[in-house]
Amino acid sequence: NAGVMQNPRHLVRRRGQEARLRCSPMKGHSHVYWYRQLPEEGLKFMVYLQKENIIDESGMPKERFSAEFPKEGPSILRIQQVVRGDSAAYFCASSPPGVGNTEAFFGQGTRLTVV
């Protein structure tokens, strides 16, 4: 099991461009979580998805940010019209289905730099 895979590891975008961050959960995991880490800050929850469903998006900015976890393929975090303040490390985590499974496994993160 390769673990949670995120790509790209590093992404540079100019202001106004779009950023697409990908996350492939561990095999058998149906829950995906996205977190953002700003410099000198802890990880802040953004969105929680299951296959084809957004369960909790309370941490997502209201504009420009969206996330999906399609039936086939990786979960995508999409940031439209990026601004300098979007520069951060974005982490994805996955966990298996079922009650009692609270351990989340993390990817290595995507470091987004907006220039």
Add this chain to the structure above:
Amino acid sequence: AQRVTQPEKLLSVFKGAPVELKCNYSYSGSPELFWYVQYSRQRLQLLLRHISRESIKGFTADLNKGETSFHLKKPFAQEEDSAMYYCALSGHSNTPLVFGKGTRLSVIA
């Protein structure tokens, strides 16, 4: 409101000295508490969780509901313990984790 507080950004100790990384939480209910560790250039990984009550790499953490704390302890620090440590809580199964800001532990030879 759910909140996790790690008061120390940086903690430096000498090799062989005891270590205590502090974590306090705020949650109305019975949360699950975790410690995650991130070694240099590696991904965040679970170190231990309060419900398992086990010791990993010599580290232990006891949940104190009266003080709403979940401090991480190790009696004798090793150089390889140098890393970022994050305390986190979860309300119940599969709910998102709430993280503290992290403490960087530096073990000096």
